[in-house]
Amino acid sequence: MFGLNTECVLDIPQKYFTLNDYEKGNARWCPGCGDHAVLSSVQKLCRDKQLPPEKTVFVSGIGCSSRFPHYMDTYGFHGLHGRAFPVASGVKFRRPDLNVFVITGDGDCCSIGAGAWLHAIRYNINLTVLLFDNQIYGMTKKQTSPTSRMGTVSNTHPHGSVLPPVNPLQTTLGVSNVSFVAQTADWIPGHLYATIKAGFEHQGFSFIKIMVRCTKFMGDLANEMTSHRERLFMLSHENGIQPDEATTRLFSHQVAHDPSDIGKARELSESDDIHLGLFYQNKNALRYDEYGAHNLGFTVEQKMAAVNAELDRYAV
Amino acid sequence: MKNTTEQLVGSVQRPAKRKTLRGHIVEIVSDSGEGAQKAGQTFGAISAKMGNGVWTVEIIPADIQPPARTKESASGIRIRLGSNIVTNAGNEADLVVAFNEVVPYARIEQKAFREGTLFLIESKWAEDKSESIRNSYAKAIDDFRQRGYVIYEIPMEKECLKWVANPKQGKNMWVLGLLCNIYQRELELASSQVKHTFRKKSQAVVDSNLKLLNAGYEWAEENLDFQFEIPSPKMEQELVVMNGNEALSFGVVAAGIELCSMYPITPATSTTHHLAEYIENAGGIVHQAEDEIAAIGFAIGSAYAGKTAVTITSGPGLALKTEFIGLAVMAEVPLVIIDVQRGGPSTGLPTKVEQSDLLAVLYGQPGDTPKVVLAASTIEECFQFVILARKIAEAFRTPVILLSDANLGTGVQPFPRPTIQPDWFSGPIDQSPWKESVGPYAWDKQTGLSRRPIPGQPGGEYTLTGLAHSEAGKVTYEPELNQHSSAMRSRKLAAFGRTLKPPVVHGDQEGDLLLVGWGSTRGAIEEAVDEARELGGKVSSVHLRFLSPMEPGLKDIFQRFKKVKTVELNYSDDLNDPLITPENRRYAQLAWLLRASTLVDIDCFSNVQGQPMRPGRILQMISKELNL
Numbered sequence: 001m002f003g004l005n006t007e008c009v010l011d012i013p014q015k016y017f018t019l020n021d022y023e024k025g026n027a028r029w030c031p032g033c034g035d036h037a038v039l040s041s042v043q044k045l046c047r048d049k050q051l052p053p054e055k056t057v058f059v060s061g062i063g064c065s066s067r068f069p070h071y072m073d074t075y076g077f078h079g080l081h082g083r084a085f086p087v088a089s090g091v092k093f094r095r096p097d098l099n100v101f102v103i104t105g106d107g108d109c110c111s112i113g114a115g116a117w118l119h120a121i122r123y124n125i126n127l128t129v130l131l132f133d134n135q136i137y138g139m140t141k142k143q144t145s146p147t148s149r150m151g152t153v154s155n156t157h158p159h160g161s162v163l164p165p166v167n168p169l170q171t172t173l174g175v176s177n178v179s180f181v182a183q184t185a186d187w188i189p190g191h192l193y194a195t196i197k198a199g200f201e202h203q204g205f206s207f208i209k210i211m212v213r214c215t216k217f218m219g220d221l222a223n224e225m226t227s228h229r230e231r232l233f234m235l236s237h238e239n240g241i242q243p244d245e246a247t248t249r250l251f252s253h254q255v256a257h258d259p260s261d262i263g264k265a266r267e268l269s270e271s272d273d274i275h276l277g278l279f280y281q282n283k284n285a286l287r288y289d290e291y292g293a294h295n296l297g298f299t300v301e302q303k304m305a306a307v308n309a310e311l312d313r314y315a316v
Numbered sequence: 317m318k319n320t321t322e323q324l325v326g327s328v329q330r331p332a333k334r335k336t337l338r339g340h341i342v343e344i345v346s347d348s349g350e351g352a353q354k355a356g357q358t359f360g361a362i363s364a365k366m367g368n369g370v371w372t373v374e375i376i377p378a379d380i381q382p383p384a385r386t387k388e389s390a391s392g393i394r395i396r397l398g399s400n401i402v403t404n405a406g407n408e409a410d411l412v413v414a415f416n417e418v419v420p421y422a423r424i425e426q427k428a429f430r431e432g433t434l435f436l437i438e439s440k441w442a443e444d445k446s447e448s449i450r451n452s453y454a455k456a457i458d459d460f461r462q463r464g465y466v467i468y469e470i471p472m473e474k475e476c477l478k479w480v481a482n483p484k485q486g487k488n489m490w491v492l493g494l495l496c497n498i499y500q501r502e503l504e505l506a507s508s509q510v511k512h513t514f515r516k517k518s519q520a521v522v523d524s525n526l527k528l529l530n531a532g533y534e535w536a537e538e539n540l541d542f543q544f545e546i547p548s549p550k551m552e553q554e555l556v557v558m559n560g561n562e563a564l565s566f567g568v569v570a571a572g573i574e575l576c577s578m579y580p581i582t583p584a585t586s587t588t589h590h591l592a593e594y595i596e597n598a599g600g601i602v603h604q605a606e607d608e609i610a611a612i613g614f615a616i617g618s619a620y621a622g623k624t625a626v627t628i629t630s631g632p633g634l635a636l637k638t639e640f641i642g643l644a645v646m647a648e649v650p651l652v653i654i655d656v657q658r659g660g661p662s663t664g665l666p667t668k669v670e671q672s673d674l675l676a677v678l679y680g681q682p683g684d685t686p687k688v689v690l691a692a693s694t695i696e697e698c699f700q701f702v703i704l705a706r707k708i709a710e711a712f713r714t715p716v717i718l719l720s721d722a723n724l725g726t727g728v729q730p731f732p733r734p735t736i737q738p739d740w741f742s743g744p745i746d747q748s749p750w751k752e753s754v755g756p757y758a759w760d761k762q763t764g765l766s767r768r769p770i771p772g773q774p775g776g777e778y779t780l781t782g783l784a785h786s787e788a789g790k791v792t793y794e795p796e797l798n799q800h801s802s803a804m805r806s807r808k809l810a811a812f813g814r815t816l817k818p819p820v821v822h823g824d825q826e827g828d829l830l831l832v833g834w835g836s837t838r839g840a841i842e843e844a845v846d847e848a849r850e851l852g853g854k855v856s857s858v859h860l861r862f863l864s865p866m867e868p869g870l871k872d873i874f875q876r877f878k879k880v881k882t883v884e885l886n887y888s889d890d891l892n893d894p895l896i897t898p899e900n901r902r903y904a905q906l907a908w909l910l911r912a913s914t915l916v917d918i919d920c921f922s923n924v925q926g927q928p929m930r931p932g933r934i935l936q937m938i939s940k941e942l943n944l
Contacts, residue, residue: 052774053774053777054771054772054773054774054775054776054777055771055772057621057771058779059617069779070779070781070791072779073777074777075769075771075776075777075778075779076777076778076779076780076781077617077620077779077780078779078780078781078782078783079613079616079643079780079782080613080639080640080643080782083609083610083613083639083640085610085613086605086609086610086611086613086614086617087613087614087616087617087620088617089614089617090575090577090613090614090615090616090617090618090619090620090621090625091617091618091620091621091771092617093575093601093603093614093617093618094574094575094601094618094621094623095621095622095623095771095772097772098621098771098772115606115607115610116606116607116609116610116613118606119605119606119610291601292601292603295596295599295600295601296599297599298598298599300572300738300741301738302598302599303569303572303598303599303741304736304738304741306569306594306597306598306599307566307569307570307598307736308736309594309597310566310569310593310594310597311556311566311733311734311736314556314557314558314562315554315555315556315733316361316364316365316509316512316555316556316557316730
């Protein structure tokens, strides 16, 4: 009813959507910024999944990556710094028919929005979350990020940052009711696409940390990452991320990891090596959006009856 | 049309057997858990059915389990009765029932009693096993006498023991019977109300309580030398009795709002307790968010997706929601925000009343943030204004802030049962195709109004943003465009203002003094004005429901009076205070607004003592102003 319950409507696409149907304007990120690659991957996913643009919503916070919704020809919500999770949860809670993505950065998610992040993991609402982690504040011109490695030189720490970083994978894996945690990198498009696709297909809160290069402010880190492929380990498993063969061949190391093993997933997240792939998935975690959608579509008559029944209790 | 604040029992002499009154204020004070509130609410309901105007307010201890027989343990209820409509808790109590001699001191601290207050106290403490209790009782009785209270020592528990084995359960119903006799309530009506109160209990419980009710009634008939009559035409209309927070909750559901996104905060939260009990039967949900910011963010997400939501909070929560309120204004998201105001600043007085959030809701957000603000002045309005707020929010594509306060939130009043109307409820979400040539902010230049695309509408795809944006919803840094979009958002208020009528003047249309109020002080102001007018004062009052935009015609009204003064529960400097001059004086909040918008030299009468405004204090102020 009211276009809300997709289960009872046979949804035959009126047209075939092409990449063009999801593209809007020219992305204004710096040349060489990793965000461009994520945008292409997401547009490709929308095309491959034939998501109706009007049924697709990208919710973001504030920061370079949070400009993302402006470059998608779908619905978008470019809201407040650190607050994408509650907004996206509110969108999805009573609109199960919408495909909702969250676009957030390391400052947006792991610093100013950290409180909302923890609870969003626990709510396990069906959202596809892309954390663009470039380890630096870009939009405000190079300040230390919560994920900056210790010693990172920035405008707020000219002599090097003094605290160990937040580890977003470790943190997410530590929250109860976590259901999907993966990591990928912007410069390996095949793996990036396969990971986002797996996240989208997962029914629940799919947390995907994307290592993103900021060539403007973190050029050295970007070079180090892309030129030392041997430091990247691909997690492989029949239930894990399955990139195409060409992409798989790019990795010199593979580590077998069963994504149902949360203990091992936590160990891997804390390791000094960088692992790409699916750390953890639990398809049976409780979903708060199922509770949110359990009583949709009441008629005015039903609502009136409920108010009147309650008023009876207050009648004298 | 009023209830006098000075009651007839003014002297220390004992009253004659039967007296007719226009109104009376009763308090029952006990240790927490002795059922005083249940007795009081039942007494209020019986009185409402007999046609009396009723206002009850519960006396709630600050701690969860305070020790018995301490001031901290004082729990109970105040019931104000009148021949006509009663709109506030009044001045000092005329009659008190006290379950022990310690708890009344909590009320004495609040100046709740006066010389001549009839004081009905449980007498069993005089014969208590403990010497210290016996002494405490004797000392207190002496003290009460010295304060001028008229003492009646009543063997409540002893009488109850004649009927039940455990007088702890049921003493309250015996007291109810006592009160029903004193105020000449129909015993049959009282019995049926007691049955209603205990309708979920076993027949044995009902029977035992009825026995006690009758016993209390009979005991008063035989032993007390006074009775009162507060005549009113019997109420034929069906009534509902609730507090302001419950009325807000009914308003939410009757407005068709399907999502209340909240974080616990006193004194707002009891609204959501009630909502949580039954909103799911009406196709809605209460979402308890992880914090105040997330609560409004979640509500805005829902509203953006087509389901106008409500978030309910109080001062500190409102402060946290500031940034999101700014976003809702900027991006024109319909949203209902309810603020049940408490004492501030900071954590302030969480359980006490204040009206200090007015300027914060209007101007608390950085940047220009025009929005609709309205304030309920009665419990019935708490119900109606939520329905109104949702309609305004959607029609004008704006957040609407509805102000209530701790006085309305906890005050209980009967009002005619509303007839629920189908057109109060929100309609289905529009999912029809959107004309692509129309932008998401295609402002009508005359009114600033625009339609919004809702996710699911093909052709309407746009990105909502808190950045300055054009009619097409595109981010813009053009100076002219920001000027224009700001004008359009502001224009909506002017357009909405055109739909409002000038407020009705209570009293004569011109005179020496005009009092201006907003929110929960209405009853007290109008009552004081009525009394002053009886004394010959040329005083009137105006009560504002809309604070943004303001109701029209205010300057015209103000100019017909020699002096205009606001009456508010927020802070203002006193001109007699050191260093304070007419130039540096900080005025009460509505006074600031009215001075700025009308250029009339408006004075203010305000305090932040955490108590509802008493009509007696306003009357004193009027008398001083007009030399009555």
